[in-house]
Amino acid sequence: MDYTPYFSKNAMRMKRSEIRELLKLVNQPEMISFAGGLPAPDVFPVEELKEIMNEVMNREGRKALQYGPTEGDPRLKEELIKLMAKEGISATPDNILIVTASQQGLDLLGKVFIDRKDTVIMESPTYVGAIQAFNSYSAHMETVECDDDGMIPEALDDKLRYLFERGIKPKFIYLIPDFQNPSGVTLPRERREEILAIAEKYKMIVVEDTPYRQLRFEGSPEPALKSLDKNGRVISLFTFSKIFLPGFRLGWIVAPSKIIEKLVMAKQSADLCTSPFVQAVTYEFLKRGLLDKQITLIIKEYRKKRDHMLAMLDKYMPKLKGLKWTKPKGGLFLWVTLPEYMNSRELFMRAVEKKVAFVVGSAFHPHEKCENALRMNFSYSSFEQIEEGVKRFAQALKDYDAEIKRKESTVITP
Amino acid sequence: MDYTPYFSKNAMRMKRSEIRELLKLVNQPEMISFAGGLPAPDVFPVEELKEIMNEVMNREGRKALQYGPTEGDPRLKEELIKLMAKEGISATPDNILIVTASQQGLDLLGKVFIDRKDTVIMESPTYVGAIQAFNSYSAHMETVECDDDGMIPEALDDKLRYLFERGIKPKFIYLIPDFQNPSGVTLPRERREEILAIAEKYKMIVVEDTPYRQLRFEGSPEPALKSLDKNGRVISLFTFSKIFLPGFRLGWIVAPSKIIEKLVMAKQSADLCTSPFVQAVTYEFLKRGLLDKQITLIIKEYRKKRDHMLAMLDKYMPKLKGLKWTKPKGGLFLWVTLPEYMNSRELFMRAVEKKVAFVVGSAFHPHEKCENALRMNFSYSSFEQIEEGVKRFAQALKDYDAEIKRKESTVITP
The missing domain is CATH 3.40.640.10 (Type I PLP-dependent aspartate aminotransferase-like (Major domain))
Known part of the structure; x- marks a missing residue:
């Protein structure tokens, strides 16, 4: 049965988010994902909550x-x-x-x-x-x-x-x-x-x-x-x-x-x-x-992770004109701007092959602009994963850049 | 500041539900309420859940x-x-x-x-x-x-x-x-x-x-x-x-x-x-x-409450032409139809004075019809409250009926 005639105009506009579709590719073994927006679960106050739940149920x-x-x-x-x-x-x-x-x-x-x-x-x-x-x-x-x-x-x-x-x-x-x-x-x-x-x-x-x-x-x-x-x-x-x-x-x-x-x-x-x-x-x-204690704990953890991701980016990323990233003073994310000749979806496909993932920039624009940008999350992965993931990411970026430049030179050569 | 120009057409149609507004009157001491649609909390499996929550948190x-x-x-x-x-x-x-x-x-x-x-x-x-x-x-x-x-x-x-x-x-x-x-x-x-x-x-x-x-x-x-x-x-x-x-x-x-x-x-x-x-x-x-055990427990409890409410209605309600109620074989509610000359909102105001509440029928119709009907919940109140509440309700109904008949005879008499 075709349900299309029954759906509302609003429903017809809804589409699966690009993040969701691309993230299906991320569910692979060995993948390091900077894609999600997930908090670090190891700081969740599990023990305190067990006790509080017990008290709430009793009381x-x-x-x-x-x-x-x-x-x-x-x-x-x-x-x-x-x-x-x-x-x-x-x-x-x-x-x-x-x-x-x-x-x-x-x-x-x-x-x-x-x-x-x-x-x-x-x-x-x-x-x-x-x-x-x-x-x-x-x-x-x-x-x-x-x-x-x-x-x-x-x-x-x-x-x-x-x-x-x-x-x-x-x-x-x-x-x-x-x-x-x-x-x-x-x-x-x-x-x-x-x-x-x-x-x-x-x-x-x-x-x-x-x-x-x-x-x-x-x-x-x-x-x-x-x-x-x-x-x-x-x-x-x-x-x-x-x-x-x-x-x-x-x-x-x-x-x-x-x-x-x-x-x-x-x-x-x-x-x-x-x-x-x-x-x-x-x-x-x-x-x-x-809550204050919890926030202090999260800040301490995420600050270290942000520092680590920034250090790894400095260490591994190639020097390319136009390539830059933000240095956030808080939160969970940083934003990488690629050289204008790059498309983050193209880079994503190559990165996923190398088992590292991020979210393409166009997902964050209502009209799917920001095509030469991407989001990286630093709160969820472990320190080891951050280093290894950035290394893979940088390699994917270098390969993609070389590929583009090879193609350009092929075009120029008669 | 007037926010009206900013609201959507849908928002302008929303109004506080009649139940909500009338139920404000219900929050009084001594009130017996057959109005809500609440399950009986005394059958909630609190002890089992405490143990399960603990296990889920551990696991x-x-x-x-x-x-x-x-x-x-x-x-x-x-x-x-x-x-x-x-x-x-x-x-x-x-x-x-x-x-x-x-x-x-x-x-x-x-x-x-x-x-x-x-x-x-x-x-x-x-x-x-x-x-x-x-x-x-x-x-x-x-x-x-x-x-x-x-x-x-x-x-x-x-x-x-x-x-x-x-x-x-x-x-x-x-x-x-x-x-x-x-x-x-x-x-x-x-x-x-x-x-x-x-x-x-x-x-x-x-x-x-x-x-x-x-x-x-x-x-x-x-x-x-x-x-x-x-x-x-x-x-x-x-x-x-x-x-x-x-x-x-x-x-x-x-x-x-x-x-x-x-x-x-x-x-x-x-x-x-x-x-x-x-x-x-x-x-x-x-x-x-x-879950099966829980459902069995709920059924046993609610069946007794339904039986009790029906018995109390039989015992206390006046015999009036057009007055009837459903005999549900399950669920939480029964529906009372009043004689056509009655309005359940009028009855509600009188019932609340006697410290008993229900929901007026018009709340259950998109165009606020069903004015001579009302809903009673039998799952939430205790057995004692059911008897006392039905007694008060029946009295409010008798008084309301007498009032209408008095007015009618006043009108007829020149």
């Missing part, structure tokens, strides 16, 4: 296994309010919605803001899951150029002026200000203020996605956009996936209460509530003050 | 706390395949998608099938969460009349003919064939076959929602629609919420693989994956053969 098992309120566990919200106060974000319980991790936050934002063909503004490159979520509501995605300091305010202003002149009023600006996925770069304070001023000028809503924000290896934190928000323009997405663990599927949204009200209704129809059990366990973890 | 904690595949844990899928085989449903892993409970299943169906103003067919009355989910995609909902044996096939045929004659081709027929929410009624085998034949005639997809199916107190099961499906027209939603517990947010969809493929993409953008931890724990629970 409130019957409640934790029952349905809970759509808005989330009020005790967890109180802990989150304290957590955010440290970031200069003041929130009341009606500014918070507990979500089934940030991906659900993105989906709910799509549901609440995006009509078919509405425009949203994103960084180039940007998070593949945001592209997928907004695409599933048939959004038109416009990108703004970024450099080593993130989104360029002038480019944003130009883009908005261009769109407004054509009668297009985007629904929001989506950005990942800290240790961006995929680029690893961070927006400095000055740019944060400029971007908020531009948002004010064009009366735009700003969505800040902050999964890596607390994973800073050095320097002092830039202020969260939400902490600079004077007029209720900023919606912030937070998640426990990278600072605690992803397997609970737990995050939260901070927004003006009128927006939270709509998001609550959207969540009610999306999954009724996030697991009260995982909320109770996470509440207990926070109440015991274990 | 595979780091894996269970990591991200997992969007499609779900393959081991859990294998257990579900066995479970469904007992129901005469044959499925392979690519016919199954693990979801964050059935409410997510409804949302994903909305995303994959419903364009704004598309028509879907539902029972009257039907599940309030399905109304909310389809409404969040701006579906137009058409209802089909039901009686004590569920959806009336002739009425379905008439409705479809009427719609097709007007060029309207609905996207699917949604129904809850077993111990329906809210009515408690079950579709007999003959009607199931007739409805599938009508679906075949009009080339319709059928969505069967089965949360209460396994909770049968007496008689033999009617075949699942999926087990009668010859041409890949049926999509079945299953959930652990009522047969195990709701607090894990875990369910599954069975559908033709081409549909599952689209649902996987929709789920990926909706929440990436369902918690691998709760999947691992539930897998272990199934593998140990504990």
Whole structure:
């Protein structure tokens, strides 16, 4: 039976993500993968959680296994309010919605803001899951150029002026200000203020996605956009996936209460509530003050891994004009820009043959640009794997370069 | 700041559910509530789960706390395949998608099938969460009349003919064939076959929602629609919420693989994956053969509660023309039809004053019909609460009836 006539227009736009398709090639023995966005599982606080789960089951098992309120566990919200106060974000319980991790936050934002063909503004490159979520509501995605300091305010202003002149009023600006996925770069304070001023000028809503924000290896934190928000323009997405663990599927949204009200209704129809059990366990973890300890542990581990990956890149990578990579001050990823004559998908096929994988740059652009770039994850692999993987990667790159140059010289020779 | 201009058309249609608003009145001390759809928490297998959680954390904690595949844990899928085989449903892993409970299943169906103003067919009355989910995609909902044996096939045929004659081709027929929410009624085998034949005639997809199916107190099961499906027209939603517990947010969809493929993409953008931890724990629970034991326990408990509620209704309810209630053979709910001159919202306000609550019938109709009906839950309250609650309810009903009759006689008297 052909189901095509039954599918919605939105469904017809959905396609398997490029990451997924290419990652099928990665499931091979001996493969070293810098492709995923996975946290290092060896720092998960397994022993503490065993004990907490036991306590939660003893103390409130019957409640934790029952349905809970759509808005989330009020005790967890109180802990989150304290957590955010440290970031200069003041929130009341009606500014918070507990979500089934940030991906659900993105989906709910799509549901609440995006009509078919509405425009949203994103960084180039940007998070593949945001592209997928907004695409599933048939959004038109416009990108703004970024450099080593993130989104360029002038480019944003130009883009908005261009769109407004054509009668297009985007629904929001989506950005990942800290240790961006995929680029690893961070927006400095000055740019944060400029971007908020531009948002004010064009009366735009700003969505800040902050999964890596607390994973800073050095320097002092830039202020969260939400902490600079004077007029209720900023919606912030937070998640426990990278600072605690992803397997609970737990995050939260901070927004003006009128927006939270709509998001609550959207969540009610999306999954009724996030697991009260995982909320109770996470509440207990926070109440015991274990999150700070956990974040310190993760930072220590990831900083070493980032240093190691950067050192290995310096050691093994060929010197090619245009070849460069970002030096992230936190997070999980770095972004490699290849010489312009290269295509990262071509390189990917060669790298996979050598048993090393990354994600091609075009996956991070709504219109599949960034073809001469790629993302590497440094949080998941072991130190040995990082060295061996970078070595293989560098070899694949050298071979690919030689191949291109051979072909070019073949063409030139009559 | 006014956010209205930013919201999507779908968001503008969303409203707080009537249940939610009325239930705010229910949060009072001394209130006996037959309103919620909550399972009885005293049968949750807390001790078994404590032990299983411990084992899962010891055996595979780091894996269970990591991200997992969007499609779900393959081991859990294998257990579900066995479970469904007992129901005469044959499925392979690519016919199954693990979801964050059935409410997510409804949302994903909305995303994959419903364009704004598309028509879907539902029972009257039907599940309030399905109304909310389809409404969040701006579906137009058409209802089909039901009686004590569920959806009336002739009425379905008439409705479809009427719609097709007007060029309207609905996207699917949604129904809850077993111990329906809210009515408690079950579709007999003959009607199931007739409805599938009508679906075949009009080339319709059928969505069967089965949360209460396994909770049968007496008689033999009617075949699942999926087990009668010859041409890949049926999509079945299953959930652990009522047969195990709701607090894990875990369910599954069975559908033709081409549909599952689209649902996987929709789920990926909706929440990436369902918690691998709760999947691992539930897998272990199934593998140990504990689910059958659990279902037996629930049935035993709920059967007694249903019997008790029916006995109390017989004992306390006044004899009024048109007043009747269903006698469900399973599930969690029964449906009371009031005399036509009554309005269940009026009755609700009077009942709440007497400290007893239910859900008004109009909540279960997309266009808020069923005004002289209401839903009562018998799974959650204790035996004592059931007697006392029914007594209060009956008194509220008598007072309301007397009030109406007094007014009528006042009107008649010049």
